[in-house]
Each structure stands twice: as C-alpha cells, then as structure tokens.
Amino acid sequence: MTVVPPSAPTSATPLAVPSVADVERVAAALLGGPVWTEVLKDKPGRRRTARVHGQAGSVIAKAYAGDRAARVAKRVGVLADGPDRPVVPQLRAVDADLGVVLLDDVVGAPLSTSLEAGDVAAVRRAAQALAGWHTAWAGRVVALQPHTVERERRALQRQAELAPTTLGAAALRAAEPGLQTPWPAPTVVHRDLYEEQILTGETTALIDLDDIALGPPELDVGNALGHLLLRDTRGGSTAVSEATGAFLHGYGLSGRLDPERLARCTRLTLCRLACVHRAPDLLDLARTVTPAAISQWRDLGRGA
Known part of the structure; x- marks a missing residue:
C-alpha cells in the first residue's frame, strides 16, 4: 500500500x-x-x-x-x-x-449477468464463495465496528425520510418488529451485498466493501436475498426464480444460519428497498418471508 x-x-x-x-x-x-x-x-x-x-x-x-x-x-x-x-x-x-x-481493479462480470443468462451454476458458486468467506472470518479478532440493530434502524430511517411520507412511515412500522432484539456479530459482513457487488468468472470476487463491519452472516445473505426477490417480482411476476433458490442452496443454510434471523434480515432489506424503489408492494412481500418460505425457495435450487 x-x-x-x-x-x-x-x-x-x-x-x-x-x-x-x-x-x-x-x-x-x-x-x-x-x-x-x-x-x-x-x-x-x-x-x-x-x-x-x-x-x-x-x-x-x-x-x-x-x-x-x-x-x-x-x-x-x-x-x-x-x-x-x-x-x-x-x-x-x-x-x-x-x-x-x-x-x-478486480476482473469479473457482475452476478446480475449470470442471473440474466440463467446460469444457476455460477449463482451457486458465488453463494458457496460467500459462505466460505463468512466462515473464514468467523471468530477472528478484527478491527471493525459491529453493525448493530440500532445502526440498521438508522439506515432504514435515512431511506424512509427520502421516500414519500406514507410509504416511509409504513416501512418503519413493518420493520419495527425486526429491530427489537440485538443480534450477534461473529464474522465480517459486506453490509451492502447484492448482485452487482459479486463478480463471477474464473473465480468469485466481492467488491465495493466500503461499509464492511462485524455482524451476523444472515445480514449479507438476507440483503442478497431481498435484492434477488426484488428482481424476481419485477414485471409483475410472483414466482421466486430457480436462480434465487440456487443462491440459497449454494450457501448451504442448514447449520450455517439461524432461520428466523435470516427471515428477519430479509424482511428488513425489503422494507428498505420499498423506500428506495418507491415500491409499497415490497412491504407485502416482506410479510411473506418466513423460515418456512425460505426453505421452500432453497429447495427450488436443489436440482438447478
């Protein structure tokens, strides 16, 4: 350096x-x-x-x-x-x-390219790489601040203030149950992970790491899942894609993540995205995100 x-x-x-x-x-x-x-x-x-x-x-x-x-x-x-x-x-x-x-300058194509091409194998590899990254950092003493529930609340409030008043207030109400309980900070998290921040190619890369912090891995997976659900529901579709299932299956949810915390982080992401995209329907989608629903979505990727 x-x-x-x-x-x-x-x-x-x-x-x-x-x-x-x-x-x-x-x-x-x-x-x-x-x-x-x-x-x-x-x-x-x-x-x-x-x-x-x-x-x-x-x-x-x-x-x-x-x-x-x-x-x-x-x-x-x-x-x-x-x-x-x-x-x-x-x-x-x-x-x-x-x-x-x-x-x-890291070489690679954004994961969105693989999603558009229906390359579920690339999506699965990206998720596997993310899981390995979280595992490698787990338990290490790292000079980073924890991303607390209160910091997540402030991030949502900033977006809610920029949204139409009624939508911002609705997003804050919908998110409030997920902001009541502290969460652990066992590993390094990207903090703004979505398909444009993951590069694929000969290897997988993570970019735009300006906001890295300590936090639960569910924060990254939930943020990515929220963005994938946003992609899936654009154009009026209500179906969760095989590629979204492949991402969840590739990460390997069983034993790695807390199911309720993952659902919670995904709902919080959708509340924030509802404000960013001026999309109140994402608040309705957030209400459907449960551990059982995520398990069903993961199963879509088993054979992909």
Missing part, C-alpha cells in the same frame, strides 16, 4: 468530492502517466467511483467528500489478512487529505 503525502492545494476542499484531475494525479504516482479515466458511478456531492488506466495497469479510484476516504481505507485494509477466496480488492493507495482511495 502507498500512503500519498498530504496534498498540495487543489480545486478540492475538505467538503467536496475531489475532481477527476486530482484523482488522476494521485493515480499517476502509482501507475505512471499518462493516465485516463472512465467514470463508473457518480453521486454528486458524495462520492465518485472510476477506473483509472495508466502505464502499469488500472485501479479503481474512489473519491469522497469529507473524511470518508480515511475510514474506508482503514476498513478495507483489514481485509489484507483475510482468505484468498473470494477475491477482494486490496488497498493500493490512499490520500486521506484529498479524499482518494485506490484499490485493485
């Missing part, structure tokens, strides 16, 4: 997302110039994710407003001592003053 010296004065300020030119200057010190940038995601005023190419290859460059870069770098740095599989991007450089983090 390279720690870049404090920045010279630039157009950026401590509260602004660094400009593309500033990010390229940091990347050029690592890759060698000239460099060029392709922007992948841009959330104005908050952060930008880009791929920067140079003489020595490419990196993923994340530019943040405020002091988030230092916190993300600290979290991602913990993963250097983790398992080799699934692959996770390693920290390459950080300029905390400027607000730039450079990470490995």
Whole structure:
C-alpha cells in the first residue's frame, strides 16, 4: 500500500468530492502517466467511483467528500489478512487529505449477468464463495465496528425520510418488529451485498466493501436475498426464480444460519428497498418471508 503525502492545494476542499484531475494525479504516482479515466458511478456531492488506466495497469479510484476516504481505507485494509477466496480488492493507495482511495481493479462480470443468462451454476458458486468467506472470518479478532440493530434502524430511517411520507412511515412500522432484539456479530459482513457487488468468472470476487463491519452472516445473505426477490417480482411476476433458490442452496443454510434471523434480515432489506424503489408492494412481500418460505425457495435450487 502507498500512503500519498498530504496534498498540495487543489480545486478540492475538505467538503467536496475531489475532481477527476486530482484523482488522476494521485493515480499517476502509482501507475505512471499518462493516465485516463472512465467514470463508473457518480453521486454528486458524495462520492465518485472510476477506473483509472495508466502505464502499469488500472485501479479503481474512489473519491469522497469529507473524511470518508480515511475510514474506508482503514476498513478495507483489514481485509489484507483475510482468505484468498473470494477475491477482494486490496488497498493500493490512499490520500486521506484529498479524499482518494485506490484499490485493485478486480476482473469479473457482475452476478446480475449470470442471473440474466440463467446460469444457476455460477449463482451457486458465488453463494458457496460467500459462505466460505463468512466462515473464514468467523471468530477472528478484527478491527471493525459491529453493525448493530440500532445502526440498521438508522439506515432504514435515512431511506424512509427520502421516500414519500406514507410509504416511509409504513416501512418503519413493518420493520419495527425486526429491530427489537440485538443480534450477534461473529464474522465480517459486506453490509451492502447484492448482485452487482459479486463478480463471477474464473473465480468469485466481492467488491465495493466500503461499509464492511462485524455482524451476523444472515445480514449479507438476507440483503442478497431481498435484492434477488426484488428482481424476481419485477414485471409483475410472483414466482421466486430457480436462480434465487440456487443462491440459497449454494450457501448451504442448514447449520450455517439461524432461520428466523435470516427471515428477519430479509424482511428488513425489503422494507428498505420499498423506500428506495418507491415500491409499497415490497412491504407485502416482506410479510411473506418466513423460515418456512425460505426453505421452500432453497429447495427450488436443489436440482438447478
């Protein structure tokens, strides 16, 4: 890892997302110039994710407003001592003053590509890799904060405040039973896991690990399951897909996860997604998520 010296004065300020030119200057010190940038995601005023190419290859460059870069770098740095599989991007450089983090550019196609192609074998392999990751980190002493039920409540409240008033209030009411009881934090969790954050190919990779924390593995599996159910129900379908079943079957629920906690985390995810997508029908779907229903969905993937 390279720690870049404090920045010279630039157009950026401590509260602004660094400009593309500033990010390229940091990347050029690592890759060698000239460099060029392709922007992948841009959330104005908050952060930008880009791929920067140079003489020595490419990196993923994340530019943040405020002091988030230092916190993300600290979290991602913990993963250097983790398992080799699934692959996770390693920290390459950080300029905390400027607000730039450079990470490995991991090769692979998002799991959504496999879902669209009906490649249930790839979906199952991805779930198996996730289970192995959770198992490898379980019980280890790691310098990460736990993702508590109260932190989950605050995340939902933020989304509810952005949603139409009636929908936001309904989502908070629906989620409240799942926010009453603390949960354990035995392993490292991704915290924002869905099909675009899992890469497939010669190996499986996890990306966008900005929010990793300690928590229950059910949090990741429930978040992924909630997003898969969202995909399954788009277009008016009420059927859970074989690919969703393959994900659950691949992870291996029996003995690995607490069935009620998994259902609880899935319901919380659907309440949050209802706010994000302005989709009140997801609150109805959340009410159907029980351990028995998840077991039935898993069985869809047995023969896939």
